[in-house]
Amino acid sequence: MSLKTDIAEAIIAGVSAAQAKGSLPAGELPPIVVDRPQSEDNGDFATNLPLRLARAFRLEPFEIAQRIAESIPTSTFIERVWAAKPGFVNFALNEAWLTGQVEAILQAKDSYGNSQVGAGRKVQVEFVSVNPTGPIHVGHTRGAVLGSTLASVLSAAGYDVTREYYVNDHGTQMELFYRSVYVRYLQAQGQDVELPAQGYKGDYITELAKLIQQEEGDRFLNMPEDEAVTDIGEIGLDKMLTNIGADLEQVGVTFDVWYKEHDLFDGGRYGEAMGLIAKNGYVSDREGARWFTSTSLGEDKDNVLVRSSGQPTYFASDVAYHLDKFAYRGFDHVIDIWGADHQGHVSRMKAVLQALGIDPNRLTVMISQMVTLRRGDEQLKISKRSGDLITLRDLVEDVGADACRYFFLSRSPESQMEFDLDLAKEQSSNNPVYYVQYGHARIASISRLAAERGIDYVDGDVSVLKHPAELALIRKMIQLPGLVESMAEDLEPHHLARYSLDLASAFHWFYQQCRVVSSEPSDLPMTKARLRLVDAARIVLARSLSLMGMAAPEQM
RNA sequence: GCGCUUGUAGCUCAGUGGAUAGAGCGCAGCCCUGCGGAGGCUGAGGCCGUGGGUUCGAGUCCCACCAAGCGCACCA
Numbered sequence: 001m002s003l004k005t006d007i008a009e010a011i012i013a014g015v016s017a018a019q020a021k022g023s024l025p026a027g028e029l030p031p032i033v034v035d036r037p038q039s040e041d042n043g044d045f046a047t048n049l050p051l052r053l054a055r056a057f058r059l060e061p062f063e064i065a066q067r068i069a070e071s072i073p074t075s076t077f078i079e080r081v082w083a084a085k086p087g088f089v090n091f092a093l094n095e096a097w098l099t100g101q102v103e104a105i106l107q108a109k110d111s112y113g114n115s116q117v118g119a120g121r122k123v124q125v126e127f128v129s130v131n132p133t134g135p136i137h138v139g140h141t142r143g144a145v146l147g148s149t150l151a152s153v154l155s156a157a158g159y160d161v162t163r164e165y166y167v168n169d170h171g172t173q174m175e176l177f178y179r180s181v182y183v184r185y186l187q188a189q190g191q192d193v194e195l196p197a198q199g200y201k202g203d204y205i206t207e208l209a210k211l212i213q214q215e216e217g218d219r220f221l222n223m224p225e226d227e228a229v230t231d232i233g234e235i236g237l238d239k240m241l242t243n244i245g246a247d248l249e250q251v252g253v254t255f256d257v258w259y260k261e262h263d264l265f266d267g268g269r270y271g272e273a274m275g276l277i278a279k280n281g282y283v284s285d286r287e288g289a290r291w292f293t294s295t296s297l298g299e300d301k302d303n304v305l306v307r308s309s310g311q312p313t314y315f316a317s318d319v320a321y322h323l324d325k326f327a328y329r330g331f332d333h334v335i336d337i338w339g340a341d342h343q344g345h346v347s348r349m350k351a352v353l354q355a356l357g358i359d360p361n362r363l364t365v366m367i368s369q370m371v372t373l374r375r376g377d378e379q380l381k382i383s384k385r386s387g388d389l390i391t392l393r394d395l396v397e398d399v400g401a402d403a404c405r406y407f408f409l410s411r412s413p414e415s416q417m418e419f420d421l422d423l424a425k426e427q428s429s430n431n432p433v434y435y436v437q438y439g440h441a442r443i444a445s446i447s448r449l450a451a452e453r454g455i456d457y458v459d460g461d462v463s464v465l466k467h468p469a470e471l472a473l474i475r476k477m478i479q480l481p482g483l484v485e486s487m488a489e490d491l492e493p494h495h496l497a498r499y500s501l502d503l504a505s506a507f508h509w510f511y512q513q514c515r516v517v518s519s520e521p522s523d524l525p526m527t528k529a530r531l532r533l534v535d536a537a538r539i540v541l542a543r544s545l546s547l548m549g550m551a552a553p554e555q556m
Numbered sequence: 557g558c559g560c561u562u563g564u565a566g567c568u569c570a571g572u573g574g575a576u577a578g579a580g581c582g583c584a585g586c587c588c589u590g591c592g593g594a595g596g597c598u599g600a601g602g603c604c605g606u607g608g609g610u611u612c613g614a615g616u617c618c619c620a621c622c623a624a625g626c627g628c629a630c631c632a
Contacts, residue, residue, distance in 0.1 A: 035574085038571095038575085046575085048575095048613095054612070085575060086612085087575095088575065174632095288630085290630095291630095300558075304630045305630095313631085314631080340626050341626060342627080343560050343627065344560070345627085347560090370625060416625055417568080417569080420567095420568080423567090423568085430580095431594090432580055435580085437594090446592095449591055494570085497570090498571090498578095498579070501580080505579095509596070511596085517591050
């Protein structure tokens with residue numbers, strides 16, 4: 001499957017062989033850990049197994065390492081096995097095998113890096129899910145980039161992925177939104193009316209109302225107020241969702257499903273969920289309201305499902321929504337990506353699953369931490385209801401979609417981050433984003449030159465590639481499949497940012513060291529081989545960029 | 557007060573319990589008579605928040621403390 005697995009198998013075989021001939025004592029092995037040494041002096045892979053066996057075997061770790069190393073035969077892909085200092089066994093890859101990987105990559109094309117570890121299991125990634133009462137701002141954008149990249153990675157790893165946006169189109173905030181649009185509409189008609197106290201004050205509501213007035217005229221003035229509020233509100237909601245979708249598309253984020261909260265009620269899911277949670281004994285009625293008795297599951301407090309007014313809370317919808325995900329739509333695993341302001345709800349959601357009889361381990365809630373904005377020395381805070389907000393749209397206009405995605409992806413989601421808009425702009429020619437993309441443009445440029453000169457290199461023989469820079473580039477390229485697997489396993493797509501930087505760096509170094517297209521006739525075999533290498537590098541770099549949702553430009 | 561997250565180079569941040577802690581930016585130097593210099597190479601710069609503990613081994617795991625962010629509604 002992966003190289004590490006192959007090496008782990010070789011290690012197990014080596015230990016067994018050593019045990020069989022009596023150079024190592026019998027005994028169970030711990031799980032084999034194969035990792036990549038940071039110094040290349042220590043080979044391509046290493047295991048710490050001897051250190052872990054020292055106690056059980058009552059031998060010096062280095063002694064064990066030597067005995068294991070001498071029992072592992074070289075193979076088509078392992079060039080050399082040796083014992084090292086405290087108690088490692090190191091492995092160096094066979095160079096002929098390495099250069100052969102260039103052909104493997106060329107053959108795999110765009111599917112290089114794909115894996116089957118997901119085995120087609122159904123996974124849902126639900127992300128963004130911003131209330132459609134306002135535009136997407138910078139904090140949401142972080143979650144959007146994280147979610148879309150994670151979905152791409154999971155898909156590459158062989159999962160059956162559904163990308164979903166949950167639309168809160170129900171409840172008190174929605175009513176406030178409806179009424180706010182209605183009031184702005186009346187104002188646009190010249191009427192002197194006030195926004196409700198908690199109404200949405202943003203300019204976008206005013207503009208929305210004006211647009212509705214232009215498209216629909218004054219027809220809402222002649223109907224009962226309740227009806228007018230509902231009709232205008234629905235039109236407004238629709239326009240908001242359209243805008244949200246368009247904004248997200250600007251940064252390369254799309255969804256398979258836009259799931260409306262309203263449908264939970266219309267489709268009966270809400271009733272079924274409430275029935276099930278009550279049947280399982282986690283509901284009590286008191287103080288005129290209906291409560292989820294989460295304290296019996298170890299939570300700090302109980303939570304209201306149905307208010308004394310008879311209105312369900314958003315939390316009740318969430319219960320129904322998650323029942324729907326697991327019980328009706330059959331997701332093996334669900335990943336919810338929430339903002340930091342919702343992290344207090346994670347354990348409560350897990351408790352809900354327990355109450356519904358669903359294994360809580362099937363849900364992973366990822367928290368995307370706060371983003372603070374800075375313009376030079378000025379700290380900016382984002383408040384949704386104030387007029388002053390930095391939206392996704394502003395951000396993309398400022399720094400561009402690719403820089404925006406890369407910037408978010410180069411940090412792990414659980415650490416708070418600072419986004420300096422000035423810096424992101426200033427740096428633009430000298431930014432890691434451009435460094436990576438320039439690598440791709442350079443490759444494209446080499447290909448253009450080869451085409452101009454009419455060089456046909458389908459028969460290039462990659463076995464002539466021996467230069468350290470060539471081999472270093474190949475070593476970096478073949479890390480992608482393992483990276484995809486580990487990112488899918490750990491749900492950590494942000495490693496792509498560093499990987500793509502390292503890959504680009506390996507390419508730039510190769511480019512500096514090795515002339516690709518040579519005019520000397522005697523260099524033709526090397527030219528052909530390097531052109532094949534360059535094509536393969538392009539495949540891997542383009543794939544890395546595409547997983548990150550970034551463009552792979554032909555020229556810049 | 558309780559809970560979650562975060563404290564690593566001047567700045568922004570990586571770092572699957574292992575072998576000399578990394579990158580980008582910034583700073584100081586160097587490299588083009590051939591494929592795009594948006595490039596390559598070298599250097600300075602670190603009690604990994606503090607103190608304990610577990611381990612053969614801790615930036616990484618556990619505990620306490622300090623600091624920052626976010627939560628702790630019959631709002632979402």
